[in-house]
Amino acid sequence: EPEVTQTPSHQVTQMGQEVILRCVPISNHLYFYWYRQILGQKVEFLVSFYNNEISEKSEIFDDQFSVERPDGSNFTLKIRSTKLEDSAMYFCASSRQGYYEQYFGPGTRLTVT
Amino acid sequence: AQRVTQPEKLLSVFKGAPVELKCNYSYSGSPELFWYVQYSRQRLQLLLRHISRESIKGFTADLNKGETSFHLKKPFAQEEDSAMYYCALSDNAGNMLTFGGGTRLMVKP
Numbered sequence: 001e002p003e004v005t006q007t008p009s010h011q012v013t014q015m016g017q018e019v020i021l022r023c024v025p026i027s028n029h030l031y032f033y034w035y036r037q038i039l040g041q042k043v044e045f046l047v048s049f050y051n052n053e054i055s056e057k058s059e060i061f062d063d064q065f066s067v068e069r070p071d072g073s074n075f076t077l078k079i080r081s082t083k084l085e086d087s088a089m090y091f092c093a094s095s096r097q098g099y100y101e102q103y104f105g106p107g108t109r110l111t112v113t
Numbered sequence: 114a115q116r117v118t119q120p121e122k123l124l125s126v127f128k129g130a131p132v133e134l135k136c137n138y139s140y141s142g143s144p145e146l147f148w149y150v151q152y153s154r155q156r157l158q159l160l161l162r163h164i165s166r167e168s169i170k171g172f173t174a175d176l177n178k179g180e181t182s183f184h185l186k187k188p189f190a191q192e193e194d195s196a197m198y199y200c201a202l203s204d205n206a207g208n209m210l211t212f213g214g215g216t217r218l219m220v221k222p
Contacts, residue, residue, distance in 0.1 A: 003156075004156075031207075033209070033210075035210075035212075041214075042212050042213065042214050042215070043157075043199065043210075043212040043215075044212070045209040045210060045211065048208045048209055055206075055208050056204075056206070056208035056209050058209070091157065095207075097207070100207075101147075101159045101162070102159070102210060103158075103159075104149075104156050104157040104158070105156065106156045107156070
């Protein structure tokens with residue numbers, strides 16, 4: 001059964017550095033999402049992406065964040081200048097269509113020191 | 114703004130006992146509601162959605178618009194049901210999921 005994959009599983013970075021989190025969605029899916037979960041808190045929506053553009057974003061997704069689908073398979077989340085409070089588990093998800101089930105990746109744990 | 118509330122962080126029951134995990138929501142439109150489950154060391158996966166009206170692994174959930182609730186129920190809990198359960202709501206466009214805080218279900222032998 002196809003799955004969403006994410007790399008790396010754990011990323012440690014220093015404050016102020018740029019990080020890129022990578023995701024490979026399920027191949028026939030058209031909608032892509034990023035969520036994050038700070039330790040002990042809720043899973044929070046960051047951004048959705050369809051047809052090569054952002055379709056929705058939350059207040060968390062400010063100018064420090066960007067997403068890209070650089071080729072036919074990868075979907076990336078970039079944080080331009082990381083802050084301590086960006087430390088969290090980041091989940092990628094994809095779905096065939098907007099209302100369909102979202103399939104989640106295993107997550108990337110980002111630690112900012 | 115949409116919001117999902119799961120009042121219990123932890124629910125502990127004995128094997129064979131009934132289980133009810135509570136979920137309340139607030140949303141101005143017509144909601145699409147889901148239950149996601151995360152077993153130990155596994156990814157988030159969909160357990161059920163209200164529109165399909167299915168019973169998955171013995172779990173059911175009924176949308177009560179009057180009480181704005183979508184509680185998850187199972188008549189007889191099994192040890193393998195121990196996991197983290199998240200209630201989630203989708204907006205009208207299906208662009209995003211809003212999650213509750215999650216309830217950890219522990220089923221004791």
